[in-house]
Amino acid sequence: MKNLDRNRTRNFSIIAHIDHGKSTLADRILELTETVSKREMQDQILDSLDLERERGITIKLNVVQLKYHAKDGQDYIFHLIDTPGHVDFSYEVSRSLAACDGAILVVDASQGIEAQTLANTYLALDNDLEILPVINKIDLPSADIERTKKEIEDVIGLDCSYAPCISAKTGLNVEDVLEGIVKYLPAPKGEASDPLKALVFDSYYDSYRGVVVFVCIKDGSVKVGDHILFMQSNKEYEVTEVGVKTPGEMKKDRLEAGEVGYICASIKSIQDIHIGDTITLKDDPCKEALPGYRKMNPMVYCGMYPTDNNKYNDLRDALEKLQLNDSSLTFEPESSKALGFGFRLGFLGLLHMEVVQERLEREYNLNLIATAPSVIYKVTMTDGSVRYIDNPSMMPEANVIEMIEEPYVKASIMVPNEYIGPIMQLSQDKRGIYKDMAYLDENRNQLIYEMPLSEIIFEYFDKLKSVSRGYASLDYELIGYRRSNLVKMDILINGEVIDALSIIVHRDFAYNRGQAITVKLKEILPKQQFEIPIQAAIGNKVLARTNIKSLRKDVLAKCYGGDISRKKKLLEKQREGKKRMKAVGSVEIPQEAFMAVLALDDDKN
Amino acid sequence: MTTRIKHLYIHVPFCNTICFYCDFAHRVYDFSLAEKWLERLKKEINDNCKDQYETIYIGGGTPSCLSDEQLERLLNMIDPYTEEVKEYTIEVNPESLDQDKIDIFKKHHINRISIGVQSSDDEILRSLNRRHSFSDVKKGIELLKKNGLDNISVDLMYSLPGQDMDILRRTVEDILELDVPHISLYSLTIEENSVFGKRGISNLDEDIEADMYEYIDKTLRENGYIHYEVSNFCKDGYESRHNMGYWLYDDFLGLSIGASGKIGNNRYTNTRDFNRYLNNEYIRDEDLELSLEDQKFENIMMSLRTIYGLDIEEFNRKYDCDLEKEYSKGLNNRYIKIENGYLICSNFELLNNVLLDFMKD
Numbered sequence: 001m002k003n004l005d006r007n008r009t010r011n012f013s014i015i016a017h018i019d020h021g022k023s024t025l026a027d028r029i030l031e032l033t034e035t036v037s038k039r040e041m042q043d044q045i046l047d048s049l050d051l052e053r054e055r056g057i058t059i060k061l062n063v064v065q066l067k068y069h070a071k072d073g074q075d076y077i078f079h080l081i082d083t084p085g086h087v088d089f090s091y092e093v094s095r096s097l098a099a100c101d102g103a104i105l106v107v108d109a110s111q112g113i114e115a116q117t118l119a120n121t122y123l124a125l126d127n128d129l130e131i132l133p134v135i136n137k138i139d140l141p142s143a144d145i146e147r148t149k150k151e152i153e154d155v156i157g158l159d160c161s162y163a164p165c166i167s168a169k170t171g172l173n174v175e176d177v178l179e180g181i182v183k184y185l186p187a188p189k190g191e192a193s194d195p196l197k198a199l200v201f202d203s204y205y206d207s208y209r210g211v212v213v214f215v216c217i218k219d220g221s222v223k224v225g226d227h228i229l230f231m232q233s234n235k236e237y238e239v240t241e242v243g244v245k246t247p248g249e250m251k252k253d254r255l256e257a258g259e260v261g262y263i264c265a266s267i268k269s270i271q272d273i274h275i276g277d278t279i280t281l282k283d284d285p286c287k288e289a290l291p292g293y294r295k296m297n298p299m300v301y302c303g304m305y306p307t308d309n310n311k312y313n314d315l316r317d318a319l320e321k322l323q324l325n326d327s328s329l330t331f332e333p334e335s336s337k338a339l340g341f342g343f344r345l346g347f348l349g350l351l352h353m354e355v356v357q358e359r360l361e362r363e364y365n366l367n368l369i370a371t372a373p374s375v376i377y378k379v380t381m382t383d384g385s386v387r388y389i390d391n392p393s394m395m396p397e398a399n400v401i402e403m404i405e406e407p408y409v410k411a412s413i414m415v416p417n418e419y420i421g422p423i424m425q426l427s428q429d430k431r432g433i434y435k436d437m438a439y440l441d442e443n444r445n446q447l448i449y450e451m452p453l454s455e456i457i458f459e460y461f462d463k464l465k466s467v468s469r470g471y472a473s474l475d476y477e478l479i480g481y482r483r484s485n486l487v488k489m490d491i492l493i494n495g496e497v498i499d500a501l502s503i504i505v506h507r508d509f510a511y512n513r514g515q516a517i518t519v520k521l522k523e524i525l526p527k528q529q530f531e532i533p534i535q536a537a538i539g540n541k542v543l544a545r546t547n548i549k550s551l552r553k554d555v556l557a558k559c560y561g562g563d564i565s566r567k568k569k570l571l572e573k574q575r576e577g578k579k580r581m582k583a584v585g586s587v588e589i590p591q592e593a594f595m596a597v598l599a600l601d602d603d604k605n
Numbered sequence: 606m607t608t609r610i611k612h613l614y615i616h617v618p619f620c621n622t623i624c625f626y627c628d629f630a631h632r633v634y635d636f637s638l639a640e641k642w643l644e645r646l647k648k649e650i651n652d653n654c655k656d657q658y659e660t661i662y663i664g665g666g667t668p669s670c671l672s673d674e675q676l677e678r679l680l681n682m683i684d685p686y687t688e689e690v691k692e693y694t695i696e697v698n699p700e701s702l703d704q705d706k707i708d709i710f711k712k713h714h715i716n717r718i719s720i721g722v723q724s725s726d727d728e729i730l731r732s733l734n735r736r737h738s739f740s741d742v743k744k745g746i747e748l749l750k751k752n753g754l755d756n757i758s759v760d761l762m763y764s765l766p767g768q769d770m771d772i773l774r775r776t777v778e779d780i781l782e783l784d785v786p787h788i789s790l791y792s793l794t795i796e797e798n799s800v801f802g803k804r805g806i807s808n809l810d811e812d813i814e815a816d817m818y819e820y821i822d823k824t825l826r827e828n829g830y831i832h833y834e835v836s837n838f839c840k841d842g843y844e845s846r847h848n849m850g851y852w853l854y855d856d857f858l859g860l861s862i863g864a865s866g867k868i869g870n871n872r873y874t875n876t877r878d879f880n881r882y883l884n885n886e887y888i889r890d891e892d893l894e895l896s897l898e899d900q901k902f903e904n905i906m907m908s909l910r911t912i913y914g915l916d917i918e919e920f921n922r923k924y925d926c927d928l929e930k931e932y933s934k935g936l937n938n939r940y941i942k943i944e945n946g947y948l949i950c951s952n953f954e955l956l957n958n959v960l961l962d963f964m965k966d
Contacts, residue, residue, distance in 0.1 A: 529939060529958055552815035553954040560851055562865035564903055565874060565891060571906070571957060575964050 007187050009258040011079045011216065013096050015124060016106035017114035017473060021136040025106055025168035025177070026082050030247070032174055033066040033078070063096075063202075063214060063260050065244040070182045078181065079216075079244075079260035083120075094123050098276075098290075099201045099216035099260055102130040102185030104177065105158070109135045109143035109165070112151045112444065115414050115475035121156050132180050133158050139167040151441055188218075190257035196220030196228070197286040198255075198263075198279040204325045209241065211267035211324060214260075215279060219286065221256035227282040228265065231289040235272040236282050237265035270320050275327035298330050298346025299407070299478065300457055301390040302353060303371040303500060304360070305342030307580055307591070311366060312341045318364035319343060322356065329356060334391065338500045338584045339369060344391055347373075350457050367580055371500045372597040375454045378405040378481045393499035395488040398539065404504075405481040407453040410435070412475045414446050419468040423447065426463055430455035431484075431506065450479065454504070458598065489514060489543070491521070491597070492535040494587050503597045513597075514544035520596040525589065527551035532587060608869075611659040612850040612857035613686065615650075616864040617668040617679075618642065618879070621701070625734045625804075626762070628796035629863065631666045632879065639675055641883050642862075649860050650682050657689040658858075660847035664719075669697035673705050680713040692717055692846040694758075700737040702745040707752050717845075718749055719789075722759040725779035726772050729765055734800070739779065746783055756843065758787035763821060764814040765793050766806055773817055777824050786843035790821060790836045815954065835910045835953045852911050854904040870895045872903075897924060898965065905932070905948075905963050909956060914949035935963035 016022040066078040081096040097103065103124040107113055124131055133152050135145055149160035162184065164176035190197070202214035215222075222228065226239045243251040244261040255261045267273065276292035306315050319331045330346035347353040350373060357370050376390040380402045389395050411432070415423050424434065424447070432451035440446055451460070456476060464472050489510055491501035505513050514536030521534050525548055536544040581588040619634040619642075620627075632638065661683065671679065687693065694717040695710060702720075710718070724730055725739040742759075749757055761780055763773055780788065795801050795808055808814070822832055830838040834852060837845065850857055859866035863877040874891040881888045895903070901924050908915035917928050928948070929936060936943075938959050940952040950959050 529955060551955060551958060553811065553818060554957040560848060562859065562863070562874065564851075564867070564872065564907065565865065565893075568903060568906065571960055571964065574957065575961055578961065 005077075006190070006192070006258040008074055008076045009079070009187055010076060010102065010181050010185050011081070011100045011188055011258070011260055012102040012104060012181060012185055013081045013083050013100045013124075013129075014104045014106055015083060015097075015120040016136075017108070017111075017116040017120075020106050020108040020111065020114075020117070021168045022106050023082065025104075025134070025136065025166075025174070026080060028168050028171050028174045029066065029078075029080065029178065030064065031171075032178060033068050062247070063099075063245050064247040065250075065260070066246075068178055068182070071179060072182070076182055077259075081260065094127070096201060097124055097127040097129060099199055100127070100129055101188055102132065102181070104181070105131050105133045105152075106136050106168075107133065107148055107152060108137045109145050109148045110137055110140045111471075112144075112148050112440070113155055113414070114473035115412055116473060118156065118412070119475045121158075130185050131158055132177075132184050133160050133163040134177055134180075135160075135163055135165040136168050138165050139170055139172065147441060147443075155440060188258035190217070190219040192219075192221055192257040194219035194257070195284045195286040196222050196226075196279065196281045197290065198222065199290050200230075200273065200275055200277045200279060202275065202325070203273050205270065205321045206264075209264040209266070211264075211270060211273050213263045213265075213267070213273060213279070215255070215263055216260045217255050217257050218290065219257050220281070221254050222263065222279070222281070223254035228263070228279050229282045229285060230272060230274070230277050230279055231285075232274050232277040232292070233272045235269075237267055239263055239265050270324050273324060298328070298348060299375065299453060300347045300349055300353060300373045301344055301376060302347070302373045303334060303336060303339065303342055303344050303391065304357065305336065305339040305369045305371075305500075305582075307367040307369055307582060309340045314364070315343065315360070315366055315368070318360050318366060319345075321364070322359060326356065328352070336371075336393070336500045338498045338589075339371075339582055342369075346390070350461070367591075369500075369582060369591050369594055371594045372503060373457050374504065375407050375452075375457065377486070377504060379403075380405070389504075392488055392502040392504045395502070395504060398487070403483050404486045405483050406486060406504075408450055408479050408482045409453050409456060409476040410479045411449045411451055411456065412446060413449070413464065413472055414440065414444060415468055415472040416444050419472060420445060420447070422467040423464065423472055426460070426467055427451065430458075430460050452482075452484065452506075453478070487538050490537050491517060492533075492537060493521070493525070493589070494532045494585060496585050496587075498584060498589070500594055501597055510538060511543050517597050518544045518546045521593055522546050522548055524593045524596055525587070526581075528587060530586075608856070610656050610856045610858050610868065612847055612855060613654065613658040613661045613683075614847075614857060614859040614864055614866070615646070615661075615663050615679075615683070616859070616861040616875075617663060617665040617671065618862040619670050620665065620667045621670045621698070622734055622736055623800065625732075625800035626793055626796070627800075628798040628802070629666065634667075634670045636672065638879070639671060642879075643675060643678055645883050646679070646861055647682055653858060653860060654686050656686065656858075658686055659689060660692045660850060661687065661690055661694070662847045663695045665696055667698050667701065667721075668695050669701040669706060673709060676706065676709055680709065680715075684713060687714055690714065694719055694845070694847060696721065697745075698737060699741040699745040702748060704748065704752075707748065707754065710754065711752065716754070717756040717758065718754055719758040719760065720745065722780070722783075723762045724765065724768070724772075725776045726768075729768060729772065732767055733762075733765070743783070746785065755786070757785040758789060758845065759783065759785050760789045760791060761821075762791045762793055763817045764809045766801070766809075768809075768817075770813075770816065770820065773820065777821060781824075781828050786840040787845060788825065788830065788838045790818075790838065792818065818954065831912070832953075833912050835956060849911070852907045854900075854907045865891075870897075870900060900924070901926070901931075902963060902965075905935075906960055909948070909950040909959065910953075912949070914944070914947040917943070917946050917948055920948075932963050935959070938962045 014022045062082045064080050068076045068078055070076055083096045105121055107117055135148050137143055138145055145165050152158050152160050164173055164180050166173040197219040198215040198217045200213055200215055203211050206212050224239050227236055228239055229236050241264040242255045243249050278289035280286045306312055323329050328348050331343045334344040335341050353373055360366050361368055374392050376388050379387045379389050382400050382402050427449045430451055432449035435450055436448040438446045464474055485507045486504050487507050489503050489505050490497045518534045518536050529551055531550045532548040534546050535542050581590045618631045620631050621634055693715045695715050696719045698721050722742050727738045792814055825838045826832055832838050833844055856868050857866055862882045865874040872893045872895055873889045876882055876888040876890050920928050940950055940955055940959050942949050942951055950956055
């Protein structure tokens, strides 16, 4: 195979706010470059997880090699790295950006720039990437190309005079994007003759080949049979396979500087692989490793427990394998009186948490119970010592606590003018502190609030979307810990405190939350043969109480010869349902009950 | 297995009209289709019937919607197996009862009639797509009694769309006036494949359904009926022997489209597909080899439906086991008791919940 011509190589990402058409543009580029035949083409082709297609979002980065015959008569090799758009996955974005030299910034011409447009652009600028703005969805009646260009120029400071204006949906002007990549994005800088220096930016576990490591070759080259060294973990392996994604995996003889591809080396030990590590050759190492990635700290924690206690080890194995593919996930063992043995997992946000749970259940065939998400609290004890509490049930008794601090974020909300009022009201209700308002253009503003992270994960985001009919967008960053008047609220079912249901709540909101949770639990818990009281309490003080009436009648009335089968199947189905519940004392608690503590206050009606 | 089978069930898959709640195997009656079916059934009977049955049940569908001549032919086919029959039941609809049909029943020694009454409220009957009115029921029952056929069972439905406690009370009073020795009670279950199911009609509230069940139970018992099975009431000595066979988990032979049977450890359901039935040999939708565990559970499941319960000693002998040891979780259920060696469920209404405790993981 001909050596790669680095000058005719482009490595880039597509970055965008969620729903601005990133994956659709990737689909069109794959079609135009005939990387995927019409026959194989399907929507969101780079989103390989079922979950991504179902939800219409990108969760995982994905990489693909394309060949493009440009108008200058030359053939170019592109490595396109598709990235997620949601705030929770900015870690995925930053990883893929480190493997790139340029980025396409897609902005929806009917929406303008949004909170995540800004956040992702700053990530790209941090990585010294050239940015090519692309105005998308110009076929929509509500598209306003000039306004969008002006916003990009005013707010981000990017020159839009050469920005392609396209419709990824219809394919209009998509070729301008490909030409723009050739013209405006730089070629990779490395040298194929230098010692190997490759950035590990993703990996997954394959039961036949071991860990498959995705790399961007910055310098040098690597081929089958090479002895490679992972510089951070200091582990050596012999390469068994290298290749690129087109988008299926295609084996190659070698990968060299400028290429983005994968390496297999019969790696069975998952712990040896660190995302952000540098791979070099054992016998001809590079002088220094790449800077790697900033470690992302989880913002949200929850407990995950197998419904079947015997599956604890399976869950641990699954978490180890998933972490390989999602290095922002953290976990450590914990136990609960109600739920048995499980793990406390740390996530970058709520969507991340949902996605991890779904992936564990689908890809690893586990039945899990997740407890409600919690932030990490900083608790100063009366003796002066400090503890960090990521599990509400571990909160010490009130009499030994000097103060509790909780994480605050700076929230940036972009919103059309007509929704400013409701959003300010909402932010204030969620303990937000107004900081600033900046004009984006005559129709839109950016609001800046400081507020507790716990309020954002509780219901702020959902409400933001509903009060603005979906037009407001949100980005946030951690700004530190602040003291708050917080208390631990316990939930008692049939007189027993269910540790996994305890939450930390602001004292002013405790009564309403207690009401909402008990009502929600009443809906969720199946009736049993006896009446079950549900209570919300702070210490010994009961704030809210409700009762689940006992079950009166469940029997299928008719049952003759032919009904044996039907009747038994019904019972088996009921039994399966019970398997997804946890028996706590004499009460069966279904999975979703542990999320009931997220019940919205409005639900109580 | 050479043990004698005591119970025979034959399914007549035709009706004059299709009731909106029904998802049994059936077609609207059609003379020539019924001819083909009879021909096919004749072979099935010849191939399978080897015993003299204690109980025979001709159900449906609506057996009485066959023409008199077809009905004769059907009963002629069964005659050779009726020498020792103690209970021989046929299901009828009130509107198809007349002296000619009754004469045929008597000629063939049918001694028990099950009538689909469902409700005494004509409006509700219409909403179920039943063709008869309550006065048809009264006339039919009078005629049966006049002919000495007084072992009569009526089917009664509750928890129906549009039914409230007042309507139900009137219906129960009307049913009591009929003075029949056996009443079967069905709560409406909306089956996905029924007309109701397809129309998206939903069940009444669970509490109302429970109120209705409790009202019927109380009223019938006050009027001399024994609540001997979850959904069956009778005057003393009028239990359905055939159905007791199911509930005691006896073997039974089921023939024709959609019929089920159980012989030893084999439980089967015949195909519901007319074409497959008419054209082929015995095609079964379900044909299970039951494990010992399956049989034990099914035996418990069926027997706990009656007030007589499960004979523990016989159970232990039959399956060579120790019920009290094996099903300790079930035995601990608050609605399970043991009386004179019988395992009994003291709360029919929560039987499903009780049974879950008898299921093994």
